[in-house]
Amino acid sequence: MKVFRGLVWLPALVVGCGGGGSGSAPPPPPPPPPPVPVTSTPVAEGDALLFERDTATPFSRSFGNVVTQMSDSELLSGGVAAADVDADGDVDFYVVGGNQAPNHFYRNRGDGTFEEVGSELGLDIIHWGSGPAFGDIDGDGDLDLFVGAVVGDPHHVFENRLDESEAQFVDITETTGIRLTSMNTVSATFFDYDRDGFVDLFLTHWSNHYDAGADTETVWRNNGNGTFTNTSIETGIAAALVEQNTDWTFTPNFSDIDDRLSFVEAALGIVERTQVVEGLSNDLVVLAEDRLPSGDRP
Ligand SMILES: [Ca+2]
Ligand SMILES: [Ca+2]
Ligand SMILES: [Ca+2]
Numbered sequence: 001m002k003v004f005r006g007l008v009w010l011p012a013l014v015v016g017c018g019g020g021g022s023g024s025a026p027p028p029p030p031p032p033p034p035p036v037p038v039t040s041t042p043v044a045e046g047d048a049l050l051f052e053r054d055t056a057t058p059f060s061r062s063f064g065n066v067v068t069q070m071s072d073s074e075l076l077s078g079g080v081a082a083a084d085v086d087a088d089g090d091v092d093f094y095v096v097g098g099n100q101a102p103n104h105f106y107r108n109r110g111d112g113t114f115e116e117v118g119s120e121l122g123l124d125i126i127h128w129g130s131g132p133a134f135g136d137i138d139g140d141g142d143l144d145l146f147v148g149a150v151v152g153d154p155h156h157v158f159e160n161r162l163d164e165s166e167a168q169f170v171d172i173t174e175t176t177g178i179r180l181t182s183m184n185t186v187s188a189t190f191f192d193y194d195r196d197g198f199v200d201l202f203l204t205h206w207s208n209h210y211d212a213g214a215d216t217e218t219v220w221r222n223n224g225n226g227t228f229t230n231t232s233i234e235t236g237i238a239a240a241l242v243e244q245n246t247d248w249t250f251t252p253n254f255s256d257i258d259d260r261l262s263f264v265e266a267a268l269g270i271v272e273r274t275q276v277v278e279g280l281s282n283d284l285v286v287l288a289e290d291r292l293p294s295g296d297r298p
């Protein structure tokens, strides 16, 4: 078993020096302290920083790949969502990618091993899948699933009915109202931006081209009845994205960066910029962005 050892970096210590006597000229500043050499320290077996490659975990995903050339968009296919989907106390994985083999669901047995049960759970779809995300869409306490896709392949929304008679996930895409014209849906995340108790869906559509005023299909408000409404324009997100005619968004994330209790922020990762967006009631407002000058944008 190969063991990857972490490196411990010792930060340089800067020691402040006082000085100066009353009534006399201040002494010259002390010379800078000699640099402390940066060293690496092997981490001992059993140390908390130790990571191991678990070769015993059956995570192999092999299939005959007949694709000889892939477009830039097809290269974006893939992704993993991790969550305790069956609520047994350990994290399971849903693995997406390529159209050569079904997506896989790896159920964590709790003993360090996993079993692939994608077919059993109804999640063994084949498509140019991407950006899976778990979220409790219907608020019944279990995690449902959104799976994106690229190059115009269909996305999917699954309701978790593991505790019901179906004992699997059920594809509810048609009834959700989520209709996408974007060719690429690269990644997704759930977040209750309007704080109505139901998680809303945020999608990123890398490489889609837009005209002014276009709908970017980014924000989907959960109506609480199994359907979603596209609120990309009314929230201001669409206007922020179409400014440069091309949607370069991927990896949407949310965090409360300023500890203001009634506000939340969304950071949309974009190739040449990161936006911080503030959510207030039904409105999303761009607070700040770190980006290249317009002349340097692609
Ligand atoms: Ca589990
Ligand atoms: Ca649910
Ligand atoms: Ca359910």
Ligand SMILES: [Ca+2]
Pocket (backbone or CB within 6 Å): 191, 192, 193, 194, 195, 196, 197, 198, 199, 200, 221, 222
């Ligand atoms: Ca909501």
